[in-house]
Amino acid sequence: MARPKLAVWKFASCDGCQLSILDCEDELLAIADRIDIAYFPEASSRMAPGPYDLSLVEGSITTADDVARIKDIRDQSRTLVAIGACATAGGIQALRNTADVAEWTRLVYPRPEYIETLATSTAIADHVRVDLELHGCPVSKAQLVELVTAVLAGRRPQIPSAVQCVECKRHGTPCVMVSHGTPCLGPVTRAGCGNLCPSVGRGCYGCFGPVEGANTDALAAQFRRLGLPEAAQRALYGGVTCAAPAFAAARGRHD
Structure with missing residues (x-):
């Protein structure tokens, strides 16, 4: 049987959650022969086309291009999981949601007319259907391993919900x-x-x-x-x- 195809995507973020995936070195090696890491620019120059069985999405939506891209990713993904605080809650950049972004842009950039951005930073689920969310900044390594293992086993991941x-x-x-x-x-x-x-x-x-x-x-x-x-x-x-x-x-x- 063909191995499930995994894709990892980045939007507005610090890359910390993707680095958490790479930090799962021993665990990833144990399942590497059971999954096809088809698209993960942070880790490899290989960029195989979709569709993908599992997409992990890091980062928040901050531009009009982001909105179009996440919809395309959703169309290509059987299961889409938002990982980390940016993807699930807009991230630290969402502090701009209650501020005057145009004024901030004018103060920070010498040519603000070149900056194309939305007035808000929003979670992935605000734009497309998300099958599961893994929270945290960065996301939990143990939860990432449980997620991928569960997908391979065809069961629902056991993610803690306690306080x-x-x-x-x-x-x-x-x-x-x-x-x-x-x-x-x-x-x-x-x-x-x-x-x-x-x-x-x-x-x-x-x-x-x-x-x-x-x-x-x-x-x-x-x-x-x-x-x-x-x-x-x-x-x-x-x-x-x-x-x-x-x-x-x-x-x-x-x-």
């Missing part, structure tokens, strides 16, 4: 808010990072985006008990997942 606080409990990490009053987005953030920041005494920055049903109002009440000013609360939601609906709404309430 970050559950991951802290599993690792035996003391709550940074309870133990020393450090502001933390863990109670409203999806787990998946491997418990990076709380394990070294830092609050969660929300890199994996809001968990389903995120109660940002309850968290705001806790922040007020800690004496955190409204402006500081708003800044907490201004990271790489700032445009995820629950976090964008929370930012708006602290204006």
